[in-house]
Amino acid sequence: MTRDPHHRHSPGRIAAAALAVGALAAGLTGCAGGGGGSSTLDTKADTTITWWTGQADQAETILEGLAKQYEQLHPNVTIDVSSGAPSTEDLLAKLSAGFAGGTYPDVSYAFGSWASQLEQSGRTLDITDQVSDPAVDWKGFTAAARATAQPDGTKTIGFPAVVDNLSLIYNKTLFDAAGLSYPTNDWTWDDFRSAAKKLTDQAKGQYGYGYSVSGSEETTWQFWPHLWQDGGEALSSDGKQAAFDSAAGTKALTFLQQMAVDDKSVYLDQTDTKFGQLFAGDKIGMITSGPWQLYDLKTAGTKYGVTYLPGTDGDHQTVSGPDVWALFDHKDANRAHWSYEFIKWLTDPKQDLAWNVKYGNLPLRESEVDSPEFQAQVKALPGLEVMAANSANAKHARPTVPGYNGLSEAVGDQISRVLQGQGEPEPALKAAAQKADQALSGNGP
Structure with a gap:
């Protein structure tokens, strides 16, 4: 059920x-x-x-x-x-x-x-x-x-x-072992990227961050806070066209690409489920997830903490569904x-x-x-309690337009390709926008 x-x-x-x-x-x-x-x-x-x-x-x-x-x-x-x-x-x-x-x-x-x-x-x-x-x-x-x-x-x-909402959950065991200070509500994405690199040890099968590359809505909705914090929008004001293929969208996806491809600090999860399990098992330092994750972490005995998402120019917007x-x-x-x-x-x-x-x-x-x-x-x-307070940072609603599911599939597919080194952010988002516009017009698959 x-x-x-x-x-x-x-x-x-x-x-x-x-x-x-x-x-x-x-x-x-x-x-x-x-x-x-x-x-x-x-x-x-x-x-x-x-x-x-x-x-x-x-x-x-x-x-x-x-x-x-x-x-x-x-x-x-x-x-x-x-x-x-x-x-x-x-x-x-x-x-x-x-x-x-x-x-x-x-x-x-x-x-x-x-x-x-x-x-x-x-x-x-x-x-x-x-x-x-x-x-x-x-x-x-x-x-x-x-x-x-x-x-x-x-x-x-x-x-x-x-x-x-999505909040930042961090693994205290891995932060302590790396001698790193815990994340705070004032963290920037640069702080986040730096910590992820320091937490990564591929010889141990250990990564700083986990991200979905299944191409599902898990992939897509994790992207929206990056887009919104950079000043972008998922849709046009009338909700009839994609708007994520913007300079803000390219900047947001480039950041994730740099972490995944250049830094190799991201565990790329094809399943949507393993990154949570690996975090609970002290193999991933940080994940962005929600209230549903906490019961698993308590059951596993994981030492964890929770903060707001890292921000851009003081903007710590999150996504809520x-x-x-x-x-x-x-x-x-x-x-x-x-x-x-x-x-x-x-x-x-x-x-x-x-x-x-x-x-x-x-x-x-x-x-x-x-x-x-x-x-x-x-x-x-x-x-x-942190996640409850983080609700105030849910200033955008995840789109609910009829074509959203087709849009999500198009965006998630292209993000997954880019993070696996199979494309570049700007053309990938343009390709996703074309498919998304078809879905929004009712002509999608």
């Missing part, structure tokens, strides 16, 4: 899942609104809403318990709760089939990369007016999380469900009302502490960081 305890799906698997259902994109668009029920709101009427959590095991148990709590608070509301599909990756296909057959839920977990496709289905609610209420504390969510829930910049299709609770329209005022009210309640700090924080995810809002519940998780998973 979705997340094993304290684990997050890799970005590569998320992108692959969306690509696998690409043939169903037509089912997500051009669908007329379905359902049909009460056109006027009666908050006392008995109402049933369907909730697909996309979760399993401990996570599903927690959410089912919260659904029961809500039903006790509102006896006229019944929440038909289930995982929704055999795995989170299968939810998009299940939603597409539901749109066609009129059997889609009122609320579903959704990967952020699906947000634009869901919005274009014509089936989502628009809750923009409701979340403008100061009592909702919409601005308490990170900028990246808000943007993901508003994929076209105007309509709000749901609430943030899970937030994350928030997921959402998408709300769907059944042309029933009562179902729409209670779907919104339930998810608003679920994402309030008290319930978020009982869900995301208890499960080992980052809290949705900064206001939860000082809570006893989060501090207990920090004690169990040191570094989680």
